[in-house]
């Protein structure tokens with residue numbers, strides 16, 4: 033069986049990865065490969081970079097490290113990576129605590145989890161390898177053994193700067209066990225592991241009054257204190273606080289601002305001085321990255337509190353708002369649904385999209401620019417140009433917002449609603465209408481929404497539904513065509529030929545009779561009419577289209593029927609109008625005749641094979657669109 037081979041390979045790899053020796057053996061290794069001496073922030077920065085960095089058209093960096101897990105939050109991620117970069121270059125920001133704040137379920141914990149799991153894996157690679165003094169509970173850097181008097185020479189020869197101090201226990205061992213002979217001190221390769229409390233820690237505040245600081249900085253070991261006689265003997269101390277075990281790596285501080293001030297001040301010393309203050313010992317050197325997160329209410333209280341001013345400027349605060357792009361929001365739900373045990377589930381086309389539209393609408397601030405609706409803004413944010421606004425307007429639009437992305441519906445709310453609707457309905461297919469219904473029930477029954485909020489959300493569900501009506505209709509209409517694309521292209525060509533002849537004031541050759549004919553004004557107007565181009569505006573519209581065609585041609589790009597948003601809409605509407613009556617008759621018929629039945633089956637087949645429907649949701653779609661058409665009458 034393959035699994036045995038895999039286990040063998042795994043064990044083999046583990047054997048080759050492990051390494052034990054002495055400081056004498058280790059020293060040439062680190063001189064040869066200074067990466068081994070990298071400090072915590074640098075290691076994290078290199079880890080993020082090593083997964084790959086992509087530059088987009090605007091010159092912004094995207095990190096593959098986060099790309100399959102965190103969607104639509106590039107800006108905060110860029111700021112965080114910037115922090116690690118500066119810290120790794122030796123800037124003072126490395127001495128600050130990173131504090132993430134944002135609305136519930138905006139991905140803060142997810143971000144930290146990625147770093148933790150990433151570090152665990154990275155410490156198993158050769159670039160991310162970590163070595164430590166073997167019997168140090170804080171797995172400290174072996175280079176801390178280098179006597180101070182020699183450090184400058186060491187740096188001159190090797191370029192490696194050492195800033196750490198031996199911990200009290202290692203200092204004692206060196207004296208008593210190894211007779212001050214640093215060469216003898218045992219060194220081993222370590223692997224970060226949160227489970228084994230090595231290099232990765234987590235601190236969760238509980239009751240601020242009773243929580244023991246020992247959880248953070250360790251404590252006196254009452255069982256051994258008798259053996260050593262003194263409380264200040266490091267052998268009678270347990271260096272097992274979260275800060276101790278996180279040395280070399282990172283510690284997550286959950287809900288930081290809920291913790292008692294005592295804890296915060298310990299953290300500050302750590303960040304600022306890279307020291308842990310522990311009971312009766314001198315300060316203990318530690319090199320680790322502390323990442324804290326908190327919700328906004330507590331964050332604001334903290335900012336307003338004059339007493340904590342000293343803390344403010346020792347933190348780098350990064351706002352982590354919700355994602356505001358519909359397409360990215362869909363990816364979040366896909367990811368979250370994959371993680372639930374709803375195996376074999378079919379997600380109907382647009383089911384997650386309608387949920388995303390609702391969620392993003394709930395997060396957007398009312399636009400301040402004339403002519404810009406909430407829905408247009410939503411599309412613009414997702415990279416679409418809309419009537420009257422283009423991508424280049426985004427900046428101004430964003431500048432007019434105050435706290436966009438900090439309020440609204442969370443991904444967790446949406447996923448809970450979707451899951452509960454599935455369980456209730458007992459189906460194996462989630463369709464958009466069920467999702468919208470589930471959202472509405474959720475909005476109506478959620479205990480924490482205020483009446484005004486509830487009303488606003490209900491209106492947004494209705495908006496999302498109107499968007500869906502358009503989408504549903506288009507899907508059905510397209511499915512009526514043998515090849516919609518082909519017919520759309522033919523109509524486009526036809527329109528462009530006519531426009532060209534019209535602008536050049538020439539005639540066209542009729543393809544069948546070979547006769548010279550006038551441009552078909554009726555056809556052109558019929559198409560233009562679909563997107564409200566008035567008679568007096570037709571020349572400028574035709575000129576614009578023609579310019580775009582020429583431009584695409586010059587750039588060697590294809591101008592197809594989807595290139596120009598407005599023209600696309602016009603062409604689709606024109607095609608649909610031509611078939612309107614057939615479509616309506618076929619899907620609305622109570623007792624379809626043989627021909628209508630054949631067509632219906634073909635339409636369902638098309639929906640299944642081209643658009644990703646299953647037969648269940650394809651039938652639902654037809655029912656729904658038929659009800660829409662009936663209402664239109």
Ligand SMILES: Nc1ncnc2c1ncn2[C@@H]1O[C@H](COP(=O)(O)OP(=O)(O)OP(=O)(O)O)[C@@H](O)[C@H]1O
Pocket residue numbers: 101102103104105134135136137138139140141142143326327355364367368443444
């Ligand atoms: N932008 C995003 N991209 C991908 N997944 C996301 C995003 N935002 C939230 N999620 C997902 O939503 C879920 C909740 O997020 P997470 O637990 O990280 O939120 P949080 O900010 O820590 O919230 P809280 O303040 O409630 O602790 C996670 O499964 C996370 O993966």
Ligand SMILES: [Mg+2]
Pocket residue numbers: 140141142
């Ligand atoms: Mg969280």
